[in-house]
Amino acid sequence: MKILVPxxxxxxxxxxxxxxxxxxxxxxxxxxxxxxxFDEIAVEEAVRLKEKNVAQEVVAVTLGPQACTDxxxxxxxxxxxxxxxxxxxxxxxxxGVAKALQKIAEKEKPDLIIMGKQAIDDDCNQTGQMLxxxxxxxxxxxxxxLEPGSxxxxxxxxxxxxxxxxxxxxxxxxxxxLRLNEPRYASxxxxxxxxxxxxxxxxxxxxxxxxxxxxxxxxxxxxxxRKAGIKVPDVATLxxxxxxxxxxx
Amino acid sequence: xxxxxxxxxxxxxxxxxxxxxVTAAAKLGxxxxxxxxxxxxxxxxxxxxxxxxxxxxLQADDAAYEHxxxxxxxxxxxxxxKGYSHILTPATSIGKNFMPRVAALLDVAQIxxxxxxxxDYTFQRPIYAGNAIATVMSEDKIKxxxxxxxxxxxxxxxxxxxxxxxxxxAGDSGLSKFVGQxxxxxxxxxxxxxxxxxxxxxxxxxGEEFKKLLEPLADKLHAAIGASRAAVDxxxxxNDYQVGQTGKVVAPDLYIAxxxxxxxxxxxxxxxxxxxxxINKDAEAPIFxxxxxGLVGDLFTLVPELTKAIA
Numbered sequence: 001m002k003i004l005v006p007x008x009x010x011x012x013x014x015x016x017x018x019x020x021x022x023x024x025x026x027x028x029x030x031x032x033x034x035x036x037x038f039d040e041i042a043v044e045e046a047v048r049l050k051e052k053n054v055a056q057e058v059v060a061v062t063l064g065p066q067a068c069t070d071x072x073x074x075x076x077x078x079x080x081x082x083x084x085x086x087x088x089x090x091x092x093x094x095x096g097v098a099k100a101l102q103k104i105a106e107k108e109k110p111d112l113i114i115m116g117k118q119a120i121d122d123d124c125n126q127t128g129q130m131l132x133x134x135x136x137x138x139x140x141x142x143x144x145x146l147e148p149g150s151x152x153x154x155x156x157x158x159x160x161x162x163x164x165x166x167x168x169x170x171x172x173x174x175x176x177x178l179r180l181n182e183p184r185y186a187s188x189x190x191x192x193x194x195x196x197x198x199x200x201x202x203x204x205x206x207x208x209x210x211x212x213x214x215x216x217x218x219x220x221x222x223x224x225x226r227k228a229g230i231k232v233p234d235v236a237t238l239x240x241x242x243x244x245x246x247x248x249x
Numbered sequence: 250x251x252x253x254x255x256x257x258x259x260x261x262x263x264x265x266x267x268x269x270x271v272t273a274a275a276k277l278g279x280x281x282x283x284x285x286x287x288x289x290x291x292x293x294x295x296x297x298x299x300x301x302x303x304x305x306x307l308q309a310d311d312a313a314y315e316h317x318x319x320x321x322x323x324x325x326x327x328x329x330x331k332g333y334s335h336i337l338t339p340a341t342s343i344g345k346n347f348m349p350r351v352a353a354l355l356d357v358a359q360i361x362x363x364x365x366x367x368x369d370y371t372f373q374r375p376i377y378a379g380n381a382i383a384t385v386m387s388e389d390k391i392k393x394x395x396x397x398x399x400x401x402x403x404x405x406x407x408x409x410x411x412x413x414x415x416x417x418x419a420g421d422s423g424l425s426k427f428v429g430q431x432x433x434x435x436x437x438x439x440x441x442x443x444x445x446x447x448x449x450x451x452x453x454x455x456g457e458e459f460k461k462l463l464e465p466l467a468d469k470l471h472a473a474i475g476a477s478r479a480a481v482d483x484x485x486x487x488n489d490y491q492v493g494q495t496g497k498v499v500a501p502d503l504y505i506a507x508x509x510x511x512x513x514x515x516x517x518x519x520x521x522x523x524x525x526x527x528i529n530k531d532a533e534a535p536i537f538x539x540x541x542x543g544l545v546g547d548l549f550t551l552v553p554e555l556t557k558a559i560a
Binding site for chain 1: 429502
């Protein structure tokens with residue numbers, strides 16, 4: 001089995017983001033960037049399937065500026081075998097990314113595509129589903145457990161009421177939820193090894209797809225601030241405030 | 250052109266999130282059609298027809314929609330949706346699953362999780378776990394939208410009398426199959442629709458303590474029970490309790506956060522609650538920066554005391 005893992009470079013989850021003064025977006029200068037946490041889970045899952053001899057090859061892929069090479073190296077330090085980088089400085093949105101990934105999937109012919117359910121920057125939660133639709137493949141979104149069989153994969157999904165299990169025909173697209181696995185820390189030897197693994201660079205034009213953003217961002221602002229309230233000394237005061245001031249109990 | 254709302258339902262009746270989505274659709278100034286795709290879903294179709302402000306209900310009754318598989322549902326919505334200016338559905342686990350497939354097949358962008366509508370092509374949506382709000386404009390012919398239910402009032406469930414039109418399904422893709430489900434059973438209100446939520450974090454220490462401390466308080470307040478990601482990851486409660494950026498987004502009248510420090514990702518899911526109470530032993534915990542009432546101390550003493558003090 002061959003597994004393709006799309007990854008995205010995003011602002012690190014620990015960074016407190018700041019809105020730019022001109023409301024054009026988020027301040028990204030000198031901000032720590034990392035692999036999207038859900039994508040890291042996707043890489044880990046693919047590598048575990050390789051370690052169990054279910055998969056033979058794991059290929060990481062990304063779209064974005066030159067700096068995204070770091071993200072691909074992170075994926076290869078976890079255990080991906082090689083990487084593909086569609087190099088572009090243009091703004092990317094889910095539909096364009098899904099179209100580019102479709103072309104790459106048609107060329108690479110993976111049995112599974114495993115990717116994060118959403119990126120923690122735009123919080124769109126779209127690309128995996130869009131890619132599955134464009135390929136006319138089934139999808140197992142928000143996965144918390146994967147069991148590949150012969151020609152099929154069973155996937156347990158985190159849904160609003162609990163868990164749901166589906167069986168999908170391969171090839172299929174899986175998007176990861178938080179509890180699918182806990183990604184390993186890449187060891188130093190593996191980080192060194194990842195530096196020697198191949199990255200294939202592709203120009204977006206070579207894919208022949210329309211990557212132009214469809215949505216125009218007019219402005220980005222801070223959410224209305226909630227002001228901190230008061231500390232109450234004891235339970236009796238709290239109950240009194242809830243009853244007589246907030247009137248919620 | 251009218252707007253199309255894809256209803257969330259359990260075949261017999263309409264889920265509350267559909268009501269909020271109808272309100273969002275009505276703001277676009279066009280007649281609202283509701284599509285009910287299900288199996289033996291007469292009941293849900295009738296409930297949809299009774300929603301105030303709905304002009305027409307389309308009922309697609311087919312075994313292919315019993316479990317709302319994304320492949321089947323998307324194929325139907327694409328077939329039906331071409332005659333509409335907007336297609337909307339709640340941003341729930343079902344809506345988030347099938348809707349991007351619809352957008353891709355129509356070759357349009359999806360506008361995820363909208364919290365505001367400026368006009369029929371400009372929308373507000375949270376990004377970076379709600380730490381910023383983006384205003385985005387779509388020039389696509391059909392706007393495909395998922396709606397954050399806590400940002401729109403519920404439409405009245407009664408008073409409407411829309412005609413119900415039966416339509417054909419779009420078949421079974423054969424790509425995916427439902428195997429089974431483990432749903433949490435509870436007599437409590439649904440987390441996303443509850444007026445009061447009692448929510449616990451890792452500081453509760455174990456699943457037993459979580460249950461022992463939070464359930465009596467929730468019983469007294471007729472509250473739903475939620476949890477932080479840390480509490481879910483630690484196995485105290487199942488995944489569907491999780492409130493936050495990647496869990497459920499809630500906005501009850503009263504949210505009581507117990508032993509929750511207040512990671513950005515958790516705040517993203519509950520900071521629109523009307524009144525927030527935080528109980529935590531760490532006076533510097535970030536949760537106190539957004540809490541209306543904070544109580545610093547040992548939750549193992551304070552929570553039973555609070556339960557007792559509430560009549």
